Amino acid sequence: MRTLALKLDRASRTSLAEQIRLGITGAIEKGVLVPGARLPSWVDLAAQLGVARGTVKTAYDRLTDAQLVVSSRAGGTRVSEHAAVASPITERARSIESDLRSELYQHFLPGPAVFQMGVPASDCFPATLFSRLRARAARDEVEAPAAYPDPRGEHELRREIAAHLALARGIECQPSQVFITAGCSGALGVALRVIQAEGLKAWVENPGFLPSRRALEISRLTTVPIPVDEDGMDVGYGEVLAPDAAVALVTAGQQAPLGPTLSLARRVQILEWATRTGAWIIEDDYLGELQLTRRAAPALASLDRAGRVIHIGSFSKTISPTLRLGFAVVPPGLLARFDEAVACLASAPGPAVQMATAEFMRDGHYIRHLRRMKRIYAGRSQALLAAVRSRGFHAYAAGLAVVARLPDGADDKRIAREAYAYGLAPAPLSGWYCSAATQRSGLLLGVATAIEHQLPAACDRLQHLVRKFS
Template identity: 50%
Template sequence: MNHPNSPAVLSVLVDRATAVPIGDQIHASLRQAIVEGRLLPGQRLPSGRDLAAQLGVARGTIRVAYDRLIAENLVFGAGSAGTHVCARLPVGRAGGEAALDGPLADFTRPFSSVPLPFQMGVPAHDAFPAKLWARMRTRAVRADAFAYTAYADPRGEPALRAQIASHLAVSRQMQCHPDQIIVTSGYRQGLMLALTALRAHGRKAWLEEPGYPLGRRALEVTGAEVVPVPIDAEGLRVEAGVASAPDALLALVTPGQHAPLGVTMSPARRRALLEWAATRGGWIIEDDYLGELQLDGRAAPALAAGEGAERVVHIGAFSKTISPALGLGFVVAPRAVAERLVEVCAVLAPAPNRTTQLAVTEFLRDGHYLRHLRQMKALYGERRRLTLAHVSEFLPGTLMAGLGVIAPLPQTADDRVVVGIARARGLAPSALSAWYLRRNHAQGGLLLSATNLRPDNIEAVCATLAGIVASSSRSPHESNGREGDVGASTF
């Protein structure tokens, strides 16, 4: 048996008479050797230089093949130690088992425990008032320690619900009573509570196309029939939803800033959606995605503000404004379903940690939250501008969207492959195509958040991404030929 640190001796055959690109042949041969166990877990692959010389191809061809294996979680790069076979193969890679569905696999791929460049949904950790927050957490722990031991209200701490109601009146123009508010562990719990309370099982539900993959999965898990409704520059095309499923029970939408395209639903579309809900007895679940972080002008009021609010379930969270590690969000329930929602909450998911609730209560009450939001808007606006400038240099046509940019890819590049390679190199872009339910309607591209890009790292991470895109976008002639060295780095 070879020592794991000894390079494997490979028998990779290249047939230049076939129409199959040489790079594809090399990738398939290496993949088969791993799946069949001829390359053992931990075994080091030959360097790109050595294998390229052995096969008479450019090093860039080998690099692309290795990058594809990395994207499939079959091998991993270890810097100067080389490229090694993973210790455990992904589920479904051996024994003829079917692999996970592509979008699901993309979505559930674990992220690093630290914020990564381009990662969506993660606020700027370097700009958070950590010392102030630590003092509030300390006071909250002390207050909780001396409080009575009892079962808490499943809706959450009364003081926090009152502060959320006051904040929504100012920031989202919503008039709601604290009794209508249920504190949750975040958007996911809030959505599942709403779908359960509305009895979505077996009913049709409109979903934006493209739309948040987790929203789609939540609808599927609860047994709803997902009906994709296209998005344009004005937001959800309500007339298309009515044409496809006029009897739908609900519509799951992001009207403040569409996820991920960033468009705000126009007043006409808002009226049409609210009218549909009122006349058809439908429900609107408003995911207030980035509703408070509008970087382009004044934020539009929430759908749950004003006329028609009695058909809107509003879901908010503090994950993108404070921290996803906080695990805190809220649902604002219309009075018609508030009692049912509380019943579901009491049975399935009581309110989260009390000390966290107490700390957020103080953060809201003393004005720190609004001050933090103002600072973040200014910071994110500048970071988004820098990101657009850098990414546009190698991906023309890049556009601002939400807290980042959407970058189109060359036709020869697969956004999911690019994302897989980028993640293996410490970056966390998202594939636009994974946000589409209908594969034949999917558009490719990269979703690049600017929140964690700083002046001291933006140039380097954009250069890394540019290299990945370039290596993934070469024509078969460029990436599979023998002439020249198209790889800029060694293995």
């Protein structure tokens, strides 16, 4: 039930009851009141507007006669499910159309849609189990004495993450070095505040994840695009082009979006550069151990002996992005500054979701879930790759995506926008590049949302769109 912002003109020749009817009708038609929305009672609305109850009753009766609202003793007065409401759909469509045209917000489209990247397979998640853990954690939170939670995150989750990273990513750290954040972007935001590199240069992968690159620019760093080849970021190129850079942002485990792992030689090279110059390396471990074609390469932070790597990750790809749970693993030399930053600027998300996730990890459910998802994703990747190649695309697997190269001149952004109307959400590869001069045309097809029985129709539609806009 909501308060209605109705304005009455008591000097008008139109009766007050009719003004109320017209105001509510307009709110329904504009989508301010959606089907099923509950209207205030006669008593409440009469008191709000300063009119007689009978005046409101007359207005409601007219709305009922027009089949715009329905009334019941138990449910009160609600907007009819069959009321003519065109604007909300139009506004939603406009919003999605705007996001499709925004290179930044293409990464946050509603879904899941076939080929959508960045989201896990919801059809394979142990939802019942995790829902039970969350419900219990929420109940415990409500029943506990009211107190401010630790802004660094719940100790139980920090402990579980530290233990998991030691086994799965080769990182030796204490729970005190783990900070819980609002997703991976939250971890990156805190890191950029702490290292205080305003006005300095930062290496970024080209191509690379646009939201992360924009985060550096918003933090007033000058981004320096570094090309990527089969060995990952070209560290030598960076040392020549910008040896004085203060930050390097790298996806060492599996480069986003092209897929190569940063080679051992380049890992040693970038660590030596950071140690020598005092630069900071932010390792975005966005996939963690979800590397499908081989055993997951250890994290870059596992080789860091000088304390120059800030390792960030999240549960968005492994559990769900709706948790908004990320983390940063911080070198000992930055602990005090991180403590201060999260206490004052970026406290951890609520305790309930943290405690549920900690229990999910502690009882072994998380590692079993990861093993199962690797098998499922590997199968989906192979099926998607075969389906795409059979339709003439030059394609290869890259992490939790398949990269489909397009002919020169193909408008991958237009193709992606058109595909969304058919329930498909490929990402245009060109949007990941730092400049038009280096752009390559292609489509990134998410593996997690590529369910096998949907592939023939989806790939046929994609093939048609590529031919149309190439």
